Amino acid sequence: MNCSFIEKISSLIDGELSPTEAREVERHLLTCSECEQLRADFLNLRSQITSFETSLQPEVQNRALKKILAGPRRAPARGLQWGFGTQALAFAVLLIVVGVIGFVAYQKSNQRDRQDMAKVQNPAPMPAASVEPSKSPEAKESPEPQPSPNKGSEEKSPRQAPNKRPIVREPKPGEQFAAIPEHVRSADAETMTAMHFETSERLLLAFKNVRLDEPSAAEEVGYERKRAKQLVYQNMLLKREADAAGDVQISSLLENLEPILIDIANLPDRPDENTVRAIRERVERKNIVGLLRVNSTALARALD
Amino acid sequence: MASEDDEFTMLFQDFYPSLCRFLECLLGGRAPLAQDLAQESFLQLHRTAWGTLPVGEARFWLYRVARNMAINEFRKSNTRYRLFDRVVEVMRPRARNPEQEYEVQERNAMVLEMLQTLPEDQRAALLLREQEQLSYREIGQVLNISESKVKVDIFRARASLRERWSKLSGISRVARMGN
Numbered sequence: 001m002n003c004s005f006i007e008k009i010s011s012l013i014d015g016e017l018s019p020t021e022a023r024e025v026e027r028h029l030l031t032c033s034e035c036e037q038l039r040a041d042f043l044n045l046r047s048q049i050t051s052f053e054t055s056l057q058p059e060v061q062n063r064a065l066k067k068i069l070a071g072p073r074r075a076p077a078r079g080l081q082w083g084f085g086t087q088a089l090a091f092a093v094l095l096i097v098v099g100v101i102g103f104v105a106y107q108k109s110n111q112r113d114r115q116d117m118a119k120v121q122n123p124a125p126m127p128a129a130s131v132e133p134s135k136s137p138e139a140k141e142s143p144e145p146q147p148s149p150n151k152g153s154e155e156k157s158p159r160q161a162p163n164k165r166p167i168v169r170e171p172k173p174g175e176q177f178a179a180i181p182e183h184v185r186s187a188d189a190e191t192m193t194a195m196h197f198e199t200s201e202r203l204l205l206a207f208k209n210v211r212l213d214e215p216s217a218a219e220e221v222g223y224e225r226k227r228a229k230q231l232v233y234q235n236m237l238l239k240r241e242a243d244a245a246g247d248v249q250i251s252s253l254l255e256n257l258e259p260i261l262i263d264i265a266n267l268p269d270r271p272d273e274n275t276v277r278a279i280r281e282r283v284e285r286k287n288i289v290g291l292l293r294v295n296s297t298a299l300a301r302a303l304d
Numbered sequence: 305m306a307s308e309d310d311e312f313t314m315l316f317q318d319f320y321p322s323l324c325r326f327l328e329c330l331l332g333g334r335a336p337l338a339q340d341l342a343q344e345s346f347l348q349l350h351r352t353a354w355g356t357l358p359v360g361e362a363r364f365w366l367y368r369v370a371r372n373m374a375i376n377e378f379r380k381s382n383t384r385y386r387l388f389d390r391v392v393e394v395m396r397p398r399a400r401n402p403e404q405e406y407e408v409q410e411r412n413a414m415v416l417e418m419l420q421t422l423p424e425d426q427r428a429a430l431l432l433r434e435q436e437q438l439s440y441r442e443i444g445q446v447l448n449i450s451e452s453k454v455k456v457d458i459f460r461a462r463a464s465l466r467e468r469w470s471k472l473s474g475i476s477r478v479a480r481m482g483n
Binding site for chain 2: 014055205
């Protein structure tokens, strides 16, 4: 092959070309069958390489994690060798535990004392029948309502536990290679979906590579924004199609993709770095690019 | 401390399988060795660098360390490992039915065979691109090379694999016709 574009095709499928270059190469692909074939072959190679399945077993993974967490956090300096061994360590731990228990008990007793004090200073409102007639008018006029016992208990209610992610999580969908849906959808919809995934993947890769500090950033963002706008509508239609066909996997991927496309489509000309970083982080956290790749490959295989 | 461990656990669950896959492809199979090296990389991260690295850097740090370990393994005489790996491979329990298992094994073997024909630096760059979806800039950080070298390495790797792939497909087609 002697075409001058061949090297750029590799960068094109990686989303590493500037919008101007990408447009130029895409136009070239329409007229050069050799380059189009090269692009298809490179994508095929990609799908072969990503289809490699590691032979890792979950129990091996869990064992490895336990072993790592059981180890010391930071290796101590070489000269600092303690001669006391485990006994000294056990004693130190015991001291700490006793200290912590003592501190907690002290805190609790203090808290109780404070509550008692508070009760004395702010007694709960007396029932109307028990109000003494001899009370001074100033006391009656006091407009500030006393906190009700209920409100007090609300305030003391335990704080909501922070929303922690579980330690051992279900494997991410992208970690397992997507199975071809068992039910049959129309070949047209599947082809459209596969193409949509491929285009969206390219868009997200290109978006990941936009450098805001470069002068061409505004042009690049503008280009990605335009592409995202086109893809949003397609995404909605394909999601409806997937829902109708009962294809949960595809529908859920399209559902995850939609807000990201909308966010890119709504970016200003000169977006600030934090906004762009937030979108990129969401894409990465949800492993959207990986899922798009895996699913477009699976759909393409099913169509073959 | 507990939350630091939780964060570490999340990172581990997210990236241990993909680090194993990366090493397995880099080493040309040898899954147990790949898993050991991945574990060792995480162990080093936990012991030394965890907490000092910026959030987004830990992943790149892991791949860099793991790749260096793999390079050390290439340098060692490794017949012993190969034999041991094969024994473990045969004894590993299978979850799929034999036909599916055979298909996966065939595909994996073909991918590994192709990847082994590439020079190590091209192989590492291509794997980080295709399997880990890193950008050229990120790959450059992991492999400590310039972005333009990453671009060239990936292109050369693809071009060379494409040629080999077409030859392999041709051979298998001829073999099928012969049968």
